[in-house]
Amino acid sequence: MLKILGRVTSINVRKVLWTAGELGLAYDREDWGMPIRDPKVPEFLALNPNGQVPVLIEDGFVLWESNAILVYLAEKDGGGALLPADLQLRATVLQWLFWQATELNPPWGYAVNALVRKTPGYDDEAKIADSIARWTRVMEILEGHLEKGEAFVAGAQFTLADIAIALSVHRWFLTPFERKGLPAVSDYYERMKEREAGKPWMGAGTP
Ligand SMILES: N[C@@H](CCC(=O)N[C@@H](CS)C(=O)NCC(=O)O)C(=O)O
Numbered sequence: 422m423l424k425i426l427g428r429v430t431s432i433n434v435r436k437v438l439w440t441a442g443e444l445g446l447a448y449d450r451e452d453w454g455m456p457i458r459d460p461k462v463p464e465f466l467a468l469n470p471n472g473q474v475p476v477l478i479e480d481g482f483v484l485w486e487s488n489a490i491l492v493y494l495a496e497k498d499g500g501g502a503l504l505p506a507d508l509q510l511r512a513t514v515l516q517w518l519f520w521q522a523t524e525l526n527p528p529w530g531y532a533v534n535a536l537v538r539k540t541p542g543y544d545d546e547a548k549i550a551d552s553i554a555r556w557t558r559v560m561e562i563l564e565g566h567l568e569k570g571e572a573f574v575a576g577a578q579f580t581l582a583d584i585a586i587a588l589s590v591h592r593w594f595l596t597p598f599e600r601k602g603l604p605a606v607s608d609y610y611e612r613m614k615e616r617e618a619g620k621p622w623m624g625a626g627t628p
Pocket of ligand 1: 431432433434453454455456459460472473474475485486487488522
């Protein structure tokens with residue numbers, strides 16, 4: 422049985438749970454991550470030296486980095502539609518997965534801590550504005566891509582890339598600030614909310 426360590430308030434954990442749902446995989450989930458259970462303890466650091474969630478464990482095999490876990494789960498299942506075998510399609514899925522982790526994810530950090538989590542110490546208005554401006558710039562890249570008319574991020578079919586991007590888009594819409602109108606992103610969000618396996622992970626309680 423797969424074991425997934427991590428709190429459901431984390432986008433990176435929900436990516437893994439959504440993927441498991443798409444693939445019909447059974448798993449046990451254990452709550453880790455602040456403020457529920459501190460992962461910076463020796464027991465957890467032995468699994469992931471970064472002290473971050475998610476972590477996947479399968480028969481003694483341990484894997485961290487959410488998007489690597491997504492790829493592992495999809496490939497275990499033979500790839501299929503979530504990670505197409507076609508070299509260029511597969512590379513496009515990976516392109517958006519890497520982009521989500523390295524370009525889209527970092528800018529929102531300060532704004533989400535300030536506006537959603539109300540984390541003490543995140544109250545500098547200039548830093549909030551800067552975080553929103555940087556977040557908006559990368560969301561405009563997504564808008565420019567989606568307005569070309571494909572239904573999904575990597576083309577005509579739903580893939581792993583949509584799981585990572587849809588959860589990020591969900592966060593964009595659930596963070597309380599005056600966001601720029603991005604019509605193609607809004608339409609995409611509505612389509613993603615229809616995805617059965619994604620519904621539990623894109624609720625109002627998990628921005
Ligand atoms: N690049 C990592 C980032 C993981 C990450 O930032 N995890 C956050 C939650 S989203 C975390 O563990 N924060 C510390 C905590 O929850 O205690 C991944 O994609 O797995």
